[in-house]
Amino acid sequence: MSGTLRLRGSAQTLVFHVVVGLAGIAMVYPLLWLAGSSFKPADEVWANLSALWPNKPTLENYINGWRGFGGISFSVFYKNSIIFSGLGTLFAVVSSSLIAFGFARIKFPGRNLWFTCMLLTLMLPAQVQVIPEYLLFSKLKLLNTFVPLLLPRLCGQSFFIFMIMQFIRSVPIELDEAAAIDGYDRFGVFIRIMVPLIAPAMITAAIFSFYWTWGDFLHPLLYLNNPKLYVISVALRTFADPSASSDWGAIYAMSFLSLIPMLLVFVAFQRYIVEGIATSGLKG
Amino acid sequence: MIEKAAGRAHVRGRHWKRDAIDGYLFIGPWLVGFLGITLLPMAATFFLSFTRYDLLSPPKWIGLDNFRVMFFDDSRYWASVRATFYFAFTSVPLRLAFALAVAMVLRSSRRFIEFYRAVYYAPSIVGGSVAVAVMWREIFGGRGLVNSLLNMVGIRTSLEWLGDPRTAIWTLILLAVWQFGSPMLIFLAGLKQIPPELYESASIDGAKKVRQFFAITLPMLSPIIFFNLILQIIAGFTSFTQAFILTNGTGAPLDTTNLYALYLYLRAFRSLEMGYGSGMAWVLLVFIALATALVFKSSPYWVHYESKEGR
Numbered sequence: 001m002s003g004t005l006r007l008r009g010s011a012q013t014l015v016f017h018v019v020v021g022l023a024g025i026a027m028v029y030p031l032l033w034l035a036g037s038s039f040k041p042a043d044e045v046w047a048n049l050s051a052l053w054p055n056k057p058t059l060e061n062y063i064n065g066w067r068g069f070g071g072i073s074f075s076v077f078y079k080n081s082i083i084f085s086g087l088g089t090l091f092a093v094v095s096s097s098l099i100a101f102g103f104a105r106i107k108f109p110g111r112n113l114w115f116t117c118m119l120l121t122l123m124l125p126a127q128v129q130v131i132p133e134y135l136l137f138s139k140l141k142l143l144n145t146f147v148p149l150l151l152p153r154l155c156g157q158s159f160f161i162f163m164i165m166q167f168i169r170s171v172p173i174e175l176d177e178a179a180a181i182d183g184y185d186r187f188g189v190f191i192r193i194m195v196p197l198i199a200p201a202m203i204t205a206a207i208f209s210f211y212w213t214w215g216d217f218l219h220p221l222l223y224l225n226n227p228k229l230y231v232i233s234v235a236l237r238t239f240a241d242p243s244a245s246s247d248w249g250a251i252y253a254m255s256f257l258s259l260i261p262m263l264l265v266f267v268a269f270q271r272y273i274v275e276g277i278a279t280s281g282l283k284g
Numbered sequence: 285m286i287e288k289a290a291g292r293a294h295v296r297g298r299h300w301k302r303d304a305i306d307g308y309l310f311i312g313p314w315l316v317g318f319l320g321i322t323l324l325p326m327a328a329t330f331f332l333s334f335t336r337y338d339l340l341s342p343p344k345w346i347g348l349d350n351f352r353v354m355f356f357d358d359s360r361y362w363a364s365v366r367a368t369f370y371f372a373f374t375s376v377p378l379r380l381a382f383a384l385a386v387a388m389v390l391r392s393s394r395r396f397i398e399f400y401r402a403v404y405y406a407p408s409i410v411g412g413s414v415a416v417a418v419m420w421r422e423i424f425g426g427r428g429l430v431n432s433l434l435n436m437v438g439i440r441t442s443l444e445w446l447g448d449p450r451t452a453i454w455t456l457i458l459l460a461v462w463q464f465g466s467p468m469l470i471f472l473a474g475l476k477q478i479p480p481e482l483y484e485s486a487s488i489d490g491a492k493k494v495r496q497f498f499a500i501t502l503p504m505l506s507p508i509i510f511f512n513l514i515l516q517i518i519a520g521f522t523s524f525t526q527a528f529i530l531t532n533g534t535g536a537p538l539d540t541t542n543l544y545a546l547y548l549y550l551r552a553f554r555s556l557e558m559g560y561g562s563g564m565a566w567v568l569l570v571f572i573a574l575a576t577a578l579v580f581k582s583s584p585y586w587v588h589y590e591s592k593e594g595r
Contacts, residue, residue, distance in 0.1 A: 013394070020389065024403040027462070033429060035421045050432040099314040109300075110309025118314065119321055123514070125522045125572060126567040127548055129321060131558055132328035138339070186306045215413045219527040222553065233414045237529060239420040248422070255415035266409050266430020270402065277466060278473030282305065 031259070038062070038253035045248045047275065065250030069239055072227055074254060077235040079213060084149055084231050089209040093202050096160035101190050102159065104168040105176060116217070122158045126218070134222055148218075150221045151210075160205040163276065167201035194249040204276035207269050214262060232258050333424035333563035338556045350563040361540035361564075365546040367453060372520030372545060375460035379516065380509065384469035388501075390468075391475045401472070405465030417459070421446060424455045446530060449538045456541055459526055467512055474508040475501070503588035510579070510587045517575050521568065524549065544568055 025032075032052055037045060038061055040054035048055060061069045066074045102108075103115055136147040171194065195202070217233045224230055227238070236258060238244065240251045266273060308315070332351055354361050380431035390401055410416050423429040424445035441509055445451045478501065486496050502509075526546035527535065535542025535550070542550075548568070552561025 018396070020400055027404055028406055029431075030416075030419060030423060033412065033423075034415075046427070049427070049434065050429060061472070068561065095313045099311050101293055102307050102310025103416075106303050106307040106310060107300075108304045110470055111307065114311065114315065114318075117318060121318070123518055123547075123572065124322065125518065125565070127522065127545060128329050128569050129325040130290055131332065131562050132325035133321065134457065135328075135339075135552075135558070136325075152317060152321050154313055155313045155321060161314065178285065186310070190310075211409070215525075217414055218549075233525075234469070236414045236418065240414075251418065255418050257412045258415045259413060262410050262413070263406070266402075274469055277469045 002169065012262075014144040023028055034252055034259075036258045040249055040252075042247075042249055045252075051282035058205070061249035061253035062211070065156075065254040065257075067241075068235065070227055072230075074232075075233070076228060077230055077232050079227060081231040084146060084220075085210050085213040086145075086161060088213040089206050089220070090156050090207045091150060093152050093206045095197065096156040096193070096205060097164055097202055098190070100161045100168055101194055104165045105173075105189075105194075106186065118158050118161060122162070130218075137223065143223060143227050144229065145223070146229070149219050157209070163199060163205060164201045167198045170198050197238045199237075200272065200275075203269070204272045207265060207272055208276060209260060210220050210265060224278060285578045288492065329562040329565050331562075331570075333566050334563075335559040337558040337559065340556075343559065346559070350560050351567075354563060354567070356558070360542065360547065364544050365543045367540055367542055368521060368544040370453060371456055371460070371523065372517055375457045375505070375519050376513065376516045378457070378466055379464045380512065382461060382464040384471050384505070384509075386464065387468045387471035388474060388497075390545050391472060401469070405469060408463040408465035411463035414525065414529055417526045418424050420455065420459050420526075421530050427529075436456045446527055447539075449540045451532075452537055456526060456530060459530075460520070460523070467516070470508060470512060471505065478504045506587045508590060510583055512578055514579050518572055521545075521572055521575070535575050539580065572587070 025255065029183075036052045036054065038072060039059070039129075040048060040051075041056055041058045041060065044051075044054050044056065053060060068077065073212050087137060103118070114244040133148065133152075134143075142148055148250050176192050179193050200235055216231075216232060217237070220231045220234045221237075224234060227235070230238070236254060314409050332343060334345060336345055336346050336350075337343040341553075386404055388405070389399060407416075425431075426442050428443040428445075431443065432446065434441055443451065445455050468498070469535050482504075483496055486500060491499065522545050523543055527541055527543040527546045528549075531541050531546075533550070536548050539547075544564070546562045547569075550555045551564065
């Protein structure tokens with residue numbers, strides 16, 4: 001009897017791995033194809049369309065693609081994206097942490113009201129803010145700058161505020177009180193006690209913020225008109241415009257290249273991402 | 285100050301002035317943002333929806349005219365609403381269904397399971413990007429990869445998936461459903477929290493696996509499903525980037541992929557009809573509020589909250 005069970009067990013395992021593995025390959029197949037196509041020389045891009053790997057792999061698409069368009073190379077676009085994502089993430093995480101501490105640790109008049117408002121903004125569509133925001137920045141002559149993109153991030157983001165609040169709640173309040181007795185004011189408690197303890201949540205927030213800024217399309221589309229200021233999302237859209245360019249190899253190369261930072265961050269910070277998604281989806 | 289709570293609250297009560305100052309200092313950035321970047325623009329959008337405003341001349345009051353045109357004189361508007369509803373109410377359930385199904389399969393802890401989870405989650409990481417949307421556009425072109433693969437297995441076609449009104453929306457839906465990895469991770473975490481004793485006692489009572497799924501797994505997961513359903517419906521209603529890239533910013537063909545957010549952008553920022561766009565924005569808010577309310581209203585029938593008293 002046990003012999004039969006053992007065989008069933010390993011047959012089951014084999015089936016599992018084959019089915020799940022094949023389906024997994026199917027899931028990432030488009031990405032594999034994109035990567036492979038980026039290394040295909042011009043004559044193979046169409047002639048050898050469905051092949052995952054080129055007959056004669058080449059780096060020329062990357063070299064050509066990097067030149068960008070209108071004399072502006074992708075170095076400019078990557079620089080802009082790094083500035084936008086870097087500063088945007090810094091602003092968002094720092095401000096969200098401070099705000100979360102305020103909501104979680106300080107009983108002040110009106111707290112419940114403002115907390116409810118903050119939760120409600122999680123469900124608010126950007127569309128009801130976007131038009132006046134644009135008008136405001138237009139009147140302030142701040143169009144075509146990074147200010148409209150970065151300024152809102154100084155005011156915290158509800159998702160991060162909520163996530164960090166959950167984390168703060170798990171820190172025993174005795175630690176706050178002990179520090180208060182030692183003479184630290186609230187800000188001191190925040191910096192010395194809280195920040196080191198909620199660092200994992202802040203890292204998770206930073207990762208998500210990086211993803212959101214790196215992939216943000218609507219706001220750069222609205223506010224950046226000068227191609228020299230383009231971030232990668234809008235640059236890629238112009239670069240890949242069918243009416244403008246027909247160098248498909250280069251388009252695939254630059255597209256795949258833009259995905260690499262996202263994939264690298266995932267591989268490096270998998271733990272944080274998985275836990276961050278888990279806690280956010282479970283509503284604490 | 286009468287404090288009902290004991291102990292520490294009494295101590296906090298004494299310092300309420302300090303607390304108020306500190307509290308507002310800490311949440312200050314959020315409050316400024318909420319008032320200036322959320323509430324004020326919302327009010328401004330509301331006001332603008334009753335005007336005609338093209339940025340060049342001052343806003344001109346036209347009463348309910350925007351809404352009259354929107355509801356009774358703009359076939360593109362209703363095409364857009366139809367497309368958006370179809371997109372949201374098809375892609376969200378499909379996505380959640382796949383997420384749950386695959387989560388059930390991947391919940392075991394075997395060898396390589398972390399690797400598999402990463403593979404199924406990978407599309408979610410990059411799926412929202414312009415790069416993937418560009419790739420998707422080309423894959424589904426007449427001479428694209430999809431047709432090439434279909435030809436290889438004997439299905440002769442050169443269908444322009446994105447150009448055919450019958451299929452265009454499905455490329456969008458497929459792109460959204462492909463990214464089920466994110467809710468899958470959430471369900472995996474939720475599944476881990478279900479006490480195994482529930483399944484054990486059900487097995488002892490003779491319940492089959494299927495019965496266990498409907499009697500234990502689904503009810504225990506229902507709060508998570510509920511929460512994610514709402515957030516994803518909202519995301520579905522406001523989806524923009526993919527529709528823009530896949531259609532080169534047009535919403536073609538025949539507006540079957542002219543999602544609401546895209547159409548709003550075209551009217552407000554391309555045709556410079558800020559008043560009309562503002563009207564669309566508030567109607568969208570109403571749609572979202574209605575959809576959310578409906579899901580909330582339905583929740584007593586299917587969302588099961590574990591009570592704190594013993595089981």
